[in-house]
Amino acid sequence: xxxxxxxxxxxxxxxxxxxxxxxxxxxxxxxxxxxxxxxxxxxxxxxxxxxxxxxxxxxxxxxxxxxxxxxxxxxxxxxxxxxxxxxxxxxxxxxxxxxxxxxxxxxxxxxxxxxxxxxxxxxxxxxxxxxxxxxxxxxxxxxxxxxxxxxxxxxxxxxxxxxxxxxxxxxxxx
Amino acid sequence: xxxxxxxxxxxxxxxxxxxxxxxxxxxxxxxxxxxxxxxxxxxxxxxxxxxxxxxxxxxxxxxxxxxxxxxxxxxxxxxxxxxxxxxxxxxxxxxxxxxxxxxxxxxxxxxxxxxxxxxxxxxxxxxxxxxxxxxxxxxxxxxxxxxxxxxxxxxxxxxxxxxxxxxxxxxxxxxxxxxxxxxxxxxxxxxxxxxxxxxxxxxxxxxxxxxxxxxxxxxxxxxxxxxxxxxxxxxxxxxxxxxxxxxxxxxxxxxxxxxxxxxxxxxxxxxxxxxxxxxxxxxxxxxxxxxxxxxxxxxxxxxxxxxxxxxxxxxxxxxxxxxxxxxxxxxxxxxxxxxxxxxxxxxxxxxxxxxxxxxxxxxxxxxxxxxxxxxxxxxxxxxxxxxxxxxxxxxxxxxxxxxxxxxxxxxxxxxxxxxxxx
Numbered sequence: 001x002x003x004x005x006x007x008x009x010x011x012x013x014x015x016x017x018x019x020x021x022x023x024x025x026x027x028x029x030x031x032x033x034x035x036x037x038x039x040x041x042x043x044x045x046x047x048x049x050x051x052x053x054x055x056x057x058x059x060x061x062x063x064x065x066x067x068x069x070x071x072x073x074x075x076x077x078x079x080x081x082x083x084x085x086x087x088x089x090x091x092x093x094x095x096x097x098x099x100x101x102x103x104x105x106x107x108x109x110x111x112x113x114x115x116x117x118x119x120x121x122x123x124x125x126x127x128x129x130x131x132x133x134x135x136x137x138x139x140x141x142x143x144x145x146x147x148x149x150x151x152x153x154x155x156x157x158x159x160x161x162x163x164x165x166x167x168x169x170x171x172x173x174x
Numbered sequence: 175x176x177x178x179x180x181x182x183x184x185x186x187x188x189x190x191x192x193x194x195x196x197x198x199x200x201x202x203x204x205x206x207x208x209x210x211x212x213x214x215x216x217x218x219x220x221x222x223x224x225x226x227x228x229x230x231x232x233x234x235x236x237x238x239x240x241x242x243x244x245x246x247x248x249x250x251x252x253x254x255x256x257x258x259x260x261x262x263x264x265x266x267x268x269x270x271x272x273x274x275x276x277x278x279x280x281x282x283x284x285x286x287x288x289x290x291x292x293x294x295x296x297x298x299x300x301x302x303x304x305x306x307x308x309x310x311x312x313x314x315x316x317x318x319x320x321x322x323x324x325x326x327x328x329x330x331x332x333x334x335x336x337x338x339x340x341x342x343x344x345x346x347x348x349x350x351x352x353x354x355x356x357x358x359x360x361x362x363x364x365x366x367x368x369x370x371x372x373x374x375x376x377x378x379x380x381x382x383x384x385x386x387x388x389x390x391x392x393x394x395x396x397x398x399x400x401x402x403x404x405x406x407x408x409x410x411x412x413x414x415x416x417x418x419x420x421x422x423x424x425x426x427x428x429x430x431x432x433x434x435x436x437x438x439x440x441x442x443x444x445x446x447x448x449x450x451x452x453x454x455x456x457x458x459x460x461x462x463x464x465x466x467x468x469x470x471x472x473x474x475x476x477x478x479x480x481x482x483x484x485x486x487x488x489x490x491x492x493x494x495x496x497x498x499x500x501x502x503x504x505x506x507x508x509x510x511x512x513x514x515x516x517x518x519x520x521x522x523x524x525x526x527x528x529x530x531x532x533x534x535x536x537x538x539x540x541x542x543x544x545x546x547x548x549x550x551x552x553x554x555x556x557x558x559x560x561x562x563x564x565x566x567x568x569x570x571x572x573x574x575x576x577x578x579x580x581x582x583x584x585x586x587x588x589x590x591x592x593x594x595x596x
Contacts, residue, residue, distance in 0.1 A: 040576035045559050048571050048594075055574050071189075071475040074215040075227065076234030093231040095221040098507065098551045103472055105559030107579050110552050116226075 002085030002150040003128060005063060005137075011144035012056040014042035021139030022060070023123060035110065037061065037121035038136045058145055060136065061108035061121035063087050069120075077118070085150065086123030094118050123147070150165035176201045178485060179275040180267050180419070181255045182282035185208040185215060185471055186452025186478035189237050190279050193482025195245045201486070203247045204273070206265065208254040211305060212237045215471050216283075219308035219412050220334035223315065224341050226497055232305055255282075260428035260445040277447050277485040280435055281478065282420035283426040284453040284469055286331075288413065293388025298396050299411045312334075314410065316343045323347070324398055326385055328355040330501055332414030338467035347406055348372065349383040349398075351415075359499040359510035361517075361534045363525065364546040368501075368508055375504050380404070385413075419454045419467060432456050434467040439491040441481035449485055451477035457495045460565050461513055461543075468495055496565070498558060507551040511561045512536075512544035524592040533589055540568055540595045553583050560593055 013169040022038040023030070045053050067087045070078045075093040078100060080086070094117040100109040101118065109120040124134035128147065132138070137147045148156075178194055180187045183205050235241055252266075257266040264274050286301035288294055294296045301307060314320055315338065323339045325332050328350040330381045339346040345368070350357070354460055355372075356364035369379050384401040388411060391397055397407045401405040419434040430436045430444040434456040441449045453469035457477065476492055483490040501508045517536040521543060526533045532548040543565050545557060556576050563570060572594055580590055 039579075039582065041575070041582050043578045043581050045574055045577050053574065054467065055578050057575055057578055059575060059579070063316070068472070071479075072472040074217055074234065074471045075231055093227060095218070095226045095231075096502070097217070097221070098500065098502050099472065101552055102498065102509070102554045102558060104555040106575070107553055107556045109555075 001083070002151040003123070003147050004085075004121070004150050005060075006146045006148055006153060007058060007133075008146075009056060010076050010146050011142045012040075012058055013056070013142065013144075014040040014056040015027075015141070016040045017139040017141060018058045018136035018145055019168045021135040021137075022121070025127070025135035032114065034112065037108070037110070037119070045164070058136070058140070059106065061087060061104075061123070062106055063123055068103040068105075069100040069109055072099040074099060081125055082127050084123060084125055085119070086128070088125050089120060091117045091119065175525070176276045176486075177274075178203045178280045179273070180205045181258070181265065181278065181280050182452070183241075183249070184213045184281060184283045184452060184455070185474040185479070186283075187279065187281040188213045188241065189475045189484065190281065190449075190451060190482035191241070191245050191247055193479050193538055194486045195247075197483065197486035197488060203245070204275070205242075205249045206253050206255050206267070207238065207246050207249060207251055210238065216303050216331075217334075217471060219302055219305065219486045220331065220338055220428055222305075222308045223312045223335075223338045224428060228311070229305075232308070245287065249432070254423075256423055258424055258427040258429070258448075260443075260448060263445075263447050275447075279478075279481050279485060280421075280443070280448065280450040281431075281452045281474075281481075282423075284419050285347075285416040286414075287416040287418045289415075291385055293390075293396075293398075294413060296388060296390050296396060298390070298409070299388055299413060299427070300524045301413050302335050304419065309411075311338070312550060315339075317468055318577040320409045321346050321393075322408040323410050323412065324349065324396075324397065324406045325412045325414060326350075326383075327412075327414035327416070328352070328357075328379075329414050329416060330499060332412065333501055333503050335412045335414055336372070340375060340377060340504060344409075345376075346493030347378040347380065347408065349380045349385075349406060351382065353382055355379070355381070356499070356501065356508065356510070359497075359514055359546075360508070361514060361536075361544075361546050364508065364510075364532065364548065367532055368506070371506055372504070380406070405579055417453070417469065421454055432465060434465075435546065436465055439480075439493055440484045440489070441492060442484065449481040451481040457492060459495050459497065459513075460493065460562070461496050462516070466495065466497070468497055470498065473593070494562065496558075496562060500554065502551070507549055507554075509547050509550065509554045509557075510544065511558050512542065514544045514546070516543050522531060524589060526586055526589055531584060533585075535589070535592060537567065537592065537595065540564075542595070550585075553580065553585065556580060557593075564593070564595070 022036040041057040096116040214232045286303035417576040435450040452474040456465035459466035535545040
């Protein structure tokens with residue numbers, strides 16, 4: 001069963017519980033300078049008409065259907081998990097060339113200086129395969145972040161899903 | 175039963191074969207390769223030399239045999255194509271055989287440029303493009319006999335070869351004919367910073383140096399004589415001055431070409447049934463609207479997919495062709511998005527520098543022309559996508575998430591305003 005991350009910015013307060021969940025799940029050591037895969041943003045942005053928008057956003061890899069990072073990787077580290085549809089990786093042969101970061105419009109792949117390899121959110125692939133929620137989703141108290149089966153997502157036609165953002169950014173192939 | 179030919183089996187050829195096979199299980203797919211090794215990425219050669227990657231790692235799709243089996247191909251190894259009869263879609267091989275096809279893909283890639291300058295064939299003078307080039311250099315470095323090296327060409331490959339030598343503690347000099355490094359991509363101010371960084375890391379850099387010829391010395395060293403009158407002596411000399419598309423065999427084919435094969439957004443050439451993809455083509459650059467040869471792995475893969483899909487009866491377009499250069503070497507990141515040569519004194523410039531980040535960008539009215547950034551690696555894709563969107567939909571605002579991302583990652587508000595063309 002394939003899954004889709006759904007984010008509702010109206011329910012997000014940028015409390016960063018999702019970030020803590022990500023850090024905990026992936027054993028990040030903040031003191032080493034290693035950053036979690038998920039990030040939250042809280043910014044006031046001036047819009048084109050001069051009004052202001054208060055943005056509360058939680059973001060990580062969007063697990064694009066046609067993920068450009070996969071094609072960009074010269075050593076084939078990235079792939080789609082056929083079961084979950086998440087963009088996963090095996091960085092054994094990663095050369096740290098940062099081509100995946102260059103391809104990603106969301107800034108999801110990140111260079112890890114300690115071993116010179118790229119890392120990214122894998123959707124908590126193993127958790128989801130085991131029937132659990134991704135750590136960030138589990139940590140979200142407000143229901144702003146969800147991970148739903150693709151069929152459910154398509155049936156709901158949610159206008160707030162991450163994949164709507166992907167469409168807005170023109171990332172689907174013609 | 176449809177019969178396809180793929181001439182040249184690198185990234186573009188592999189992706190096209192994969193796409194054709196996914197749409198047409200019965201098709202006969204003949205692959206013509208001038209080597210006996212699997213598709214590989216020329217960019218990986220320097221990583222193999224440095225030891226970041228095992229030899230097998232250069233072949234992300236496996237060996238020719240594995241590709242043949244996986245995609246049910248007929249691979250003709252070490253079978254260079256010498257001519258294409260474009261009107262009749264006929265492939266002519268060096269051994270005299272001829273074969274007609276329903277569809278042909280030309281994906282022959284590019285080769286290291288080796289101009290007819292005296293001395294370039296001397297032992298110890300090398301180029302870096304093929305897996306064989308990489309094996310040879312790795313062995314020479316491993317021998318411990320190289321104490322000094324000269325790299326001619328501050329190109330994307332040249333700088334990686336410099337990195338290989340520095341990592342191996344070989345005293346290295348980098349020379350280039352242009353007045354500053356990365357001349358086709360960098361503003362002068364960006365290049366000056368890159369040069370200073372390289373010099374701090376022990377690399378001697380000399381610019382405005384055009385090669386006249388190379389001579390071998392009695393003690394086994396080589397001397398490069400420059401048109402300026404300067405000379406540079408080293409144990410080995412790398413010539414990394416660019417690439418040339420592998421299209422010589424198409425001279426009388428009737429296929430339209432500039433420096434590369436001209437294609438439309440569906441990767442079709444001017445002749446029906448003949449497609450081209452990868453480093454040998456000139457596809458439309460979305461910034462200038464003109465055909466441009468932009469040879470990067472990502473483009474090759476996507477172009478191969480697009481060609482394969484269209485060859486097999488589908489419809490797909492390649493529309494992301496823009497000049498993007500990424501140099502990552504010796505713990506230094508430089509990216510250029512857009513065409514620096516399109517920038518002039520009449521344009522508006524933005525410049526910013528702090529301890530981690532350097533940005534220089536150029537625009538004219540609503541049109542962003544070029545962005546240089548040093549030290550921005552994780553955000554490169556975000557900025558590149560904003561750049562593309564300003565070309566595709568000039569009236570659109572930058573999406574909120576991208577603005578948040580840049581602000582949170584230390585990009586100044588003034589830069590975002592510049593990108594928003596406010």
